[in-house]
Amino acid sequence: MNGIHDMGGMHGFGPIVREENEPVFHHDWEGRVFAIRIAMPVPIPGGSRNNIEQMDPAAYLTTSYYEKWLHARIKGLIDAGVLTEAELEARIALYRDHPETLVPHRENAENVRRVRAQLTRPRVPTS
Numbered sequence: 001m002n003g004i005h006d007m008g009g010m011h012g013f014g015p016i017v018r019e020e021n022e023p024v025f026h027h028d029w030e031g032r033v034f035a036i037r038i039a040m041p042v043p044i045p046g047g048s049r050n051n052i053e054q055m056d057p058a059a060y061l062t063t064s065y066y067e068k069w070l071h072a073r074i075k076g077l078i079d080a081g082v083l084t085e086a087e088l089e090a091r092i093a094l095y096r097d098h099p100e101t102l103v104p105h106r107e108n109a110e111n112v113r114r115v116r117a118q119l120t121r122p123r124v125p126t127s
Contacts, residue, residue: 030066037069039115044076051075 025031037048044051051072052060063071077083095101 025066030064033066033070033073035115036073038118039111040073040077043080044072045079046076048072048076051079 025034046054048069049072052068055063055068055071059071060068074083074088078085078088
């Protein structure tokens with residue numbers, strides 16, 4: 001292996017500094033990315049991990065954990081044909097040019113129940 005994602009254990013990057021009492025999410029948007037990953041079980045061609053491993057090395061090194069997840073989900077939605085790059089760019093432009101624009105909100109009781117059940121179900125460790 002020789003991708004940027006294969007850096008684990010390499011020398012010269014210094015110690016990993018752990019934050020005392022580190023919160024699960026440092027920013028609200030990180031929790032939203034986690035929710036998107038759980039609530040949108042759209043099959044990603046090649047898988048999320050593959051999309052992260054295919055990131056530009058400079059982007060990989062300068063993005064956070066949840067930014068990588070968001071990248072993988074967006075690329076997967078585009079690759080699966082659920083979203084086009086033009087649609088994504090148009091929405092980005094809308095919020096950049098009009099930051100006061102409300103984000104569409106649609107609550108489906110069955111989806112809320114399903115996601116809550118998935119988030120709280122016991123997980124069996126895999127080896």
